[in-house]
Amino acid sequence: MMQVETCRAQSLGQTERDLWRSFQAADASLASPYFSLGFLDAMAAVRRDTRVLVIREGSEIKGFLPFHKGALGHARPLGGPLSDHHGFIAAPGARFDLEAVLKAAGLKVFDFFGAIGTQAAFRDHAQLVDGSWVIDLSAGYDAWVETRSAVEPKAFRNLRARRRKLEEETASFKFRIQDERPEVLEKAMEWKSRQYRRTSHFDVFSVDWTRKLIDTLVKGGLDNASGLVSSLEVNGELAAAHVGMRSGTVLHYWFPVYDPEFSKLGPGLNLLTEIARTLSGEGLREIHLGPGEYDFKRELASWQFPLASGYVAAPSLLGAARQLAGQIEDAAERLPLGPISTLPGRAFRRIDRLTAFRVA
Template identity: 65%
Template sequence: MLQVENKKVQELGPEDRAAWRRLRAADPGLASPYFSLGFVQAVSRVRNDVRVLVARENNEIIAFLPLQVGILGHARPVGGPFGDHHGLIAAPGQAIDLKALLSAGGISVFDFFGVPGHQRAFRAGARGEDGSWVIDLSDGYDAFVETRSAIEPKAFRNLRSRQKKLEKADGGYVFRPDDRREEVFETALAWKSAQYVRTGHFDAFSVDWTRNLLKTLVHDEGEDCHGLVSSLEIGGRLAAIHVGMRSSSVLHYWFPVYDPEFSSFGPGLALLMKICEHVSQDGIAQVHLGPGEYAFKSDLASWQIPLLSGYVATTSLLGAARTLANGIDASARALPLGPVSTLPGRAMRRLDRMTSFRPA
C-alpha cells in the first residue's frame, strides 16, 4: 500500500534525509547536483512553494519527488525553468505508480521536461524526448581530449589554434577556476541579462528569486551541491565567466557568458576547456552541458543522457483541463496548416514558461 506525505523541505527529518542519501547513492544516474538535498534546500530558501512527496511502502521510504506546487496543485520541477534535470529520488528499477503518488500527495498536474530516460515511472506521461550532452572526464582530461580529437579533429584543431592565440595575447591571460569576487558574479548576471534582451528572450534574472538562488548556491555550500564561478581574463580584463554548480562527481555547465569584444579568442570555449581540465583533478567525472542543438556541445560531448518531457494528470478538474489543452495542441499539429498548426502549442509553452518565473 503506497503511503505519501507532502512535506516542506524543512520538515524532512533525519530518517528522510538518510533515506534520500541512500537512494541517491544507489543510482549513478542521480549524481547530478540537481538531485541533491542541497539544491532542493537552496530553492526552498528563495521560494515558498517547494514541497517534497515522500513515498513509503510497508513503512519504508521508497522514493522522493521534489516539486514546486502552484495554484490548484499544478506542480513543476524544483527550480522551474532552471531545473534542467529532475525526477524521482528512488532506487534503480523501483516500480512507482506516478499518478497514484501525485494523487495521494495532492498534486493535480506535474509538468516535466528533464527527467532521465531510465526513470520508467515517467514513460506513460512522456510526450517528447531530448538529450543532455555529457563530457566524460572519468579517465582524465587528457584522455577526453585524445578521444574527442580523433572523432572531431577539425573542432579540436580550432580549439588548439584559439589556445595559441590566447597564450600570445597582449597582457596574457588569467584563469580563475573558483572566482569568489562579488563583482565577477554580478558582472556575469548583468552580461547574461543583456544577452537575453539582445536575443529576444525573457530575462531570467529580472526576477529576484533566480538571482537569489544563484547567490545562495555560490555563497552557501549545500549538501553535495554548491555554486562555482569561474572566469577568464585577457589582458587584465574580464573576457568570459561561467556560473555553474557541482556535486562531488558532476559539474553542471549552467550560465556561460562572454564579452563579444574578445570573440576572436573564443573565450567561452577556452574557459570551458580550462574548467574541464581543472575539475578533472578535483573528483569531477562528468560535465553535464544540458540539452540543446549547439555545435560545441556535439563536438565536445562523449554521449547524451536521454531526457523525457511531458506531463502527468490525476483525476481532477485541473488534470482534465491539462489533458484537454494537450489534445488541442495535438489536433492543431495534425492539421495541414503549416507553421500555423504549431501556434496553440507554442502559445501554451510560452505562457507556461512565463508563469514558471513568477515569484513564489
C-alpha cells in the first residue's frame, strides 16, 4: 500500500538522506546537481514553500519528489523556472503513478516543464517532449573533441580559429575556472539581467530568492551541489563569465554571459571549451547544456536525453481551471492561424512562469 508524506527538507532524517544519496548514485539519469540533496537544501534556505514528498510502500521508502507548494494545492518542480531538470529521486526499478502520488499528497495540480523523460510517471502526462543537450566528457576532453570534430568539422574549425584569435590578437588573457571574486559574480548577474531585459525576457535576477540561491550555492558546503563561477579576462578586463552548478560528475551550464565588446574573440565559447578541458581532468563526465535549439548546443553536444513538459490535474476547481487552460492552448494551436495560434499558449506559459517565481 503506497503512503505519501509531505515534509520540509529540514525534517529529513539521516535514514532518508542516506537513501536519497543511494538512489541518486544508482541512477545515471539523476547525476545532475538538480537531483542532489545540496540543491534541495539550498532551495529550502531561500524559499519557504519548499517541500518533499516521501513515498513509501509499507514501511520501505521507495522515492522522493521535491517541489514547491503553491496556493490551493498547486505544485511546481523544485527550483521553479530555474530548474531545467526535475523528477523523482527513486529506488532502481521503482515506478509511480503520478496522479496517485499527488492524490495521496492532497495536491490538486502539478505543472512540470523539464521532467526526465525516461520516468514514465511524467512521460505519460507529457504535452511536449524535448531534449537536453549533453557534452560527453566521460572518455576525456580530447576524445570529445575528436568525436564531435568528425561530425561538425566546420564548427570545430571555427572554435580553433577563435582560440588562435584570442592568443594572437590580445596582449594577455586569463581563464579562471573557479573565480571566487565577488565582483565577478555580481558583474555576471548584472550583465545577465541586462540581457534578459534587452531581449524582452523576464529578468530572473530581479527576484530576491534567485540571487540568494546563487549566493548559497557559491558559498559551498552543500551535499553534492555547488555553484561554480568561471571567467575569462582579456587585457585585464572581464570578457565572459559563466555561473553554473555542479555535482561530482555533472556541470549544469546555467547562466553564460559575455561583453559584446569582445564578441569577435568568441569569449563565451572559448570559456565553455576551457571549462570542459579543465574539469574533464578533475572527474567531470558531462556538461548539461539544457534544452533549446541553439546552434552551439547542437554542434557541441554529444547527445540528448528526453525531457517531458505537461501537467497533472486532480478533480477539483483548480484542476478544472488548469485543464481548461490546457484545452484552450491545444485548440488554438490546432487552428490554421500561423504564429497567432501560439499566442494563448505563450500567454499561459508566461503567466505561469511569473507566478512560479512568487514565494508562497
